[in-house]
Amino acid sequence: MARLSDETAQWIVLMGFIVSFSLFxxxxxxxxxxxxxxxxxxxVSEFPKEDIRGVRNVVIxxxxxxxxxxxxxxxxVQSEIxxxxxxxxxxxxxxxxxxYDANGTFAYYFIHYNNGVSAYNETWTFP
Amino acid sequence: xxxSGGQLFTIEGIAAALIMLATVFIIxxxxxxxxxGDTHINDMQLExxxxxxxxxxxxxxxxxxxxxxxxxxxxxxDGSGFYTAFNNSLxxxxxxxxxxIQFMANITYMNRTGMINSxxxxxxxxxYGGEHAVRVSQWIIVDSYNGAALPPYNIFPECLxxxxxxxxxxxxxxxxxxxx
Numbered sequence: 001m002a003r004l005s006d007e008t009a010q011w012i013v014l015m016g017f018i019v020s021f022s023l024f025x026x027x028x029x030x031x032x033x034x035x036x037x038x039x040x041x042x043x044v045s046e047f048p049k050e051d052i053r054g055v056r057n058v059v060i061x062x063x064x065x066x067x068x069x070x071x072x073x074x075x076x077v078q079s080e081i082x083x084x085x086x087x088x089x090x091x092x093x094x095x096x097x098x099x100y101d102a103n104g105t106f107a108y109y110f111i112h113y114n115n116g117v118s119a120y121n122e123t124w125t126f127p
Numbered sequence: 128x129x130x131s132g133g134q135l136f137t138i139e140g141i142a143a144a145l146i147m148l149a150t151v152f153i154i155x156x157x158x159x160x161x162x163x164g165d166t167h168i169n170d171m172q173l174e175x176x177x178x179x180x181x182x183x184x185x186x187x188x189x190x191x192x193x194x195x196x197x198x199x200x201x202x203x204x205d206g207s208g209f210y211t212a213f214n215n216s217l218x219x220x221x222x223x224x225x226x227x228i229q230f231m232a233n234i235t236y237m238n239r240t241g242m243i244n245s246x247x248x249x250x251x252x253x254x255y256g257g258e259h260a261v262r263v264s265q266w267i268i269v270d271s272y273n274g275a276a277l278p279p280y281n282i283f284p285e286c287l288x289x290x291x292x293x294x295x296x297x298x299x300x301x302x303x304x305x306x307x
Binding site for chain 1: 131134135138139141142143145146149150152153156157167170171174178235236237241243263264265266267268290292293294295296297298299301
């Protein structure tokens with residue numbers, strides 16, 4: 001470093017700047033990519049796939065329970081489904097009594113699920 | 128050595144400092160962000176295994192029409208039967224070695240006053256709070272009054288006198304799963 005001319009010094013400085021800035025931009029890109037990966041992962045794990053399937057399944061089961069017994073079995077089970085979903089899965093679950101078409105052949109059931117982040121609505125037809 | 132040497136050293140020093148800063152920035156970022164981005168893979172694997180095991184228990188045997196093994200186990204408060212069935216489908220693997228997934232199972236139900244209660248079914252190990260557990264659940268519809276047992280009893284603790292809650296009830300089998 002003893003006998004450097006002015007031109008060499010300028011080159012060294014320029015290269016130093018270029019290298020450090022490129023490293024800086026690489027770091028920013030790396031930073032962004034991990035953030036993107038994390039939000040995707042969170043979206044995947046937060047989606048209540050099995051909760052929705054389970055609620056849908058038990059709601060359809062409950063439609064076929066006879067309205068009998070001390071507690072009126074069907075409506076009692078259905079109110080339990082709504083309450084337990086609210087308490088344990090943070091989800092508002094609502095479903096309708098069957099709506100029949102003009103001929104009375106098909107029954108339509110409306111099933112709604114909403115946990116504040118994901119919502120699921122279904123019209124289930126029977127038979 | 129009077130004119131430009133000092134400036135050169137100074138500017139070189141600044142460039143070197145920038146490079147070092149950038150390096151530290153990269154290293155600190157990569158190590159700290161790595162974990163939250165990747166833990167979900169293990170969690171999701173546990174969740175899938177647990178959900179499958181519970182779901183398999185909740186189908187009636189051989190496509191027969193009737194109660195599933197899970198419903199029968201809950202109605203009989205058969206904690207050890209649940210342990211055997213669930214632990215086998217959870218931890219059996221091809222070959223000799225078993226997996227080491229631990230679980231704690233509860234039944235959640237609504238009592239007569241409309242409060243939500245949980246009662247334990249069984250657990251393979253006590254949960255101390257340091258474990259990183261995931262939750263899986265399965266809905267069941269049970270007859271709360273077990274007339275077949277001797278003496279007949281109600282399967283939910285709040286329904287003290289035997290027939291008082293008799294009838295069908297929706298309940299949620301909730302299982303916490305973790306590896307140790």
